[in-house]
Amino acid sequence: MTLTRPFVVLLSVFFLNVAFAKEPISPIFALSKLNNEKVALGRALFFDERLSKNNKISCASCHQLTTNGADNKALSNGVEGQKTATRTPTVYNAVFNIRQTWSGARIDLFDQVDAPITNPKEHGTTWSEVIAKLSTDKELTAKFNRIYQSPISQQNIQHAIAEFEQSLVTTNAPFDRWLQGEQNAIDNQTKQGYQLFKRYGCISCHQGRNVGGNMFSKIGHFGNYFQDRGGEITEADLGRYMVTKKPYDKHVFKVPSLRLSSLQTHFFHDGSQDNLSDAIRVMAKYQLGRAIPEQDIQLIRAFLTSLVGQHPELTSPHEAE
Template sequence: APTVYNVAFHVSYFWDGRSESLEDLVLEGPLQNPNEMDTDWDEVLAKLGRDQALKRRFQRLFPEGLTPRTVSRAIAAFLRSLVALDGPFDRWLRGDEQALSERQKRGYRLFKSYGCIACHQGVNVGGNMYASMGVMGDYFADRGGEITEADLGRYNVTGRESDRYVFKVPSLRMVVYTAPYFHDGSAQTLDEAVAVMARYQLGREIPAEDRADIIAFFRSLAGRHPLLEAPQ
């Protein structure tokens, strides 16, 4: 699953972009999903309300008290604080030539020359645009199996035929930690993911050594995590 680090820089949320803000993501998303938290707002608010100290602190910030909207605003504010951009690649961009290994520098050059950067760009190296899954080949036919609702991508949001199989381009920040890959979780490793993307998005077969160099570059995109401590 994609990381929650650096989500503040995304153009929208979920693979199909159905939530346009972090507040909507929290309000409408994982909490009610039977495959994730499998609960509802009544249950969540009841649990939070039993903690009287938390309830008092919360009400100082949100006078209207615990509601789905105020809790979503609070969680969204926390998510915006999860910025982890100071990785080796960022330090290299600022002039530290020693921040990247020669292999990572070679991987970055390959990342650009193969064309990956056309979609994975910007401060988050992705997350700021949509793209069709299978520009240069029929990914879904080759994958096999039934076409699911999730496979329809952005079409589920807009109803436009041109958005069928269109998905938000994921950020590559922290990608080395977030297997499996793609909206269907079909790629178990980064090597597999790079090979599939090259074949279906770029119409190219990338040699194994080049894929390894590109993945080495991906490791340089992982930023430093903020220290998370429970509030007192």
């Protein structure tokens, strides 16, 4: 029997999908059907410091796209030198998160844009002030009128920035290429690290296309993380409880994506760890109740490194310590 080309292609896609289904992690692909003009406008706004009270803070101040999409500080600097309550998470691949912010207080990227603008410790401004400043920019006003057929508004600003953020998807990671059948895309150490990642139970929270970001979990299933960490327990440490006010949500946080974890300089909602190996140890202790040998930690690190994909904005990736 001679197979036609369309049938062969269809058969290949079928077996590729079956291969995906065998693993708890799936490849990540860029979103289609984004409006390029809105993406470009959103990018300009993302870097625009006029979106802050003192005209010195932009979205990009804390979400540094060239390195990892997050901040290289444990806590970010907001207006007047104030510190953010939690570590800035990466904006890369955030579109795939179940909700936005550590506590899941924001529904999606559109909703999340509002959070830093009006937060007194971050951009520290109001939408009326932002719109008033931007409206004096004739070129920007003309762009909004052309692209949105309406003047500059809170809704249009949020939409444009969210459109840009949806474009921040890192693709073609070595691990994803391996998932799609390219056996030599990762080495044996990386493959061993992935098996250990599953065997130790890390995969129970970090899975799916974003290797996290799709569920909430309490920090400290096997031990008192906050007591051992020391210091005052802040409202930010209460996590999702500050959203739901339900006692069982105390110290519950959105599980972060590990896609760019090997590029991060700080870890966890409080930025309390600045070393990836230590972060693995801490999570193993408090979330899994296990002590992972150093050799296995290094293998898991190799796997995490293979999750890093590519994006035109990610020009100077920072390798985690």
